Amino acid sequence: MESTLDKLKAGQSGLVTAILGDGGTLSRLMEMGMVSGSTVKLERVSPFGCPLSVRVKGTSIAIRRQDAMNISLVLDPQPALPC
């Protein structure tokens, strides 16, 4: 299912399909491994709703919601059993 990174729930992960827009923050994220084809997992959301903590290529990165909106992904299939 197509979505964007900011719409993930904590614990959900997906496969990055595109990074839209430009700007320094997005280039930095790409250099840190946020490229199409990478798996990202939303670890947690800050108590105030922003930023998000995401895990990509073995590192946790804090990313603001407005940047996460520019990262499209395909959701990983949900586990059959709720855990």
Add this chain to the structure above:
Amino acid sequence: MSPQPYTVAIAGNPNAGKTTLFNAIAGTRHKVANYPGVTVERKEARLRLPNGNMATLVDLPGCYSLVARSPEEQIAHDLLFGRIPDMEDLSLVVCVVDASNLERNLFLVTQLLDQKVPLVVALNMMDLAEEKGTRLDPEELSKTLGCPVVPTVGRKGIGIPQLLEAIQTKLEGNGESKPRIEPFIHQLPGDLDLPVGRLAQKLEESGEFEARDRSRPEALWALLASIDGDDPVHLPPYEVELTRETLGEFNLKTSDLRRAESHARYDYIARVIQEAEITQEDLPHNLSDRLDSVLLNPLAGPLILLVIFGLVFQSIYAWAGPLMDGVDFLFGSIAAGVNSILPEGLFRSLVVDGVIAGVGNTVIFLPQILILFLFLGILEDSGYLARAAFLLDRLMASVGLDGKSFVPLLSSFACAVPGIMATRTIPSRKDRLVTILIAPLMTCSARLPVYILIIGTVF
């Protein structure tokens, strides 16, 4: 064996353990200076190689990529490209790699390999990597990349003799091997290869770069540097012109090229990892995961934050008081002593009211600065500062700042001097400057008595 002056630079991602390794190699005896023209710290030490030769060891600012976006990265870039006047060309680069974050760290390594600088890879934090489930043979990685790879654990000093040995061998011109996989720069995908090839050709025609080895990486960096943006770019004017021309010819934007480069380089890194037979898992780090679930908990997180920063604030606001009084008393007694020795006159006034009072007024902030920096050091090294920034970013973003601006602003309530000094932890230059400009507007402790005086007098 001629006593040749070698310069060895240590490069690497932030938090890859560069400084620990620097200290492990050079001991704690180093001198700190600034790079010419910028306030970026430059750490230098003398290094004795196993064969007795000496070399200068330079600590490069941490960077994720050679595409410069901050003054720190610009310095790293300029040094590696030999663009800093008054500094010798580098004889060798040691790239410190956090083995537990291999892919991301190989990004910089492969960029350095493109550059053809003599390179030694220090595979740091191997112990953590193994805990996280990474299995790798340094020998295989070395053969794949075509440069020496030495496993190290900087904290425990493991692998340092081997690293020095590798540096020496490489400086003597040995240790060269043909990589199993050719450098990235020579196997770009088509959408990058065409513009890079075209610009490289132009650079060669301009006469500044004869060899393909040098013109191609130069062309790639020039295309990735945002020449029309506000990032710091030190390209020579003719190169900016040629780059702009090439971008126009292919109707490309810098951001398209950056996206293509990051993507292609990570594909390339995946091939390197496969060829070197490295297997990785991302096993959860139990302790830090459990700590995070408390420290970043929606309820407990902000509470803990409040307690910790309340403590920091209390220490610089109140606990530094007696120490500051002590400093004050000390300078008062010195002034009194000098007063009784020197005859009255201009000279005494110069020494007592000028020199002693002047120095005293500055030194009096030392206790606050020392205490704040002690706390900052502990918070930063333990990783809590990053968590605090994560919690506070929303709040600070609402006034256009970064989560990391919080600590400098908080300490500015005690005193703006340590507050401004604490802004060094803010990565973005813009946010750092804004924080520096706002910090003196916080009501510092020395101003409170003045307010009380004015209020008492006027109202």
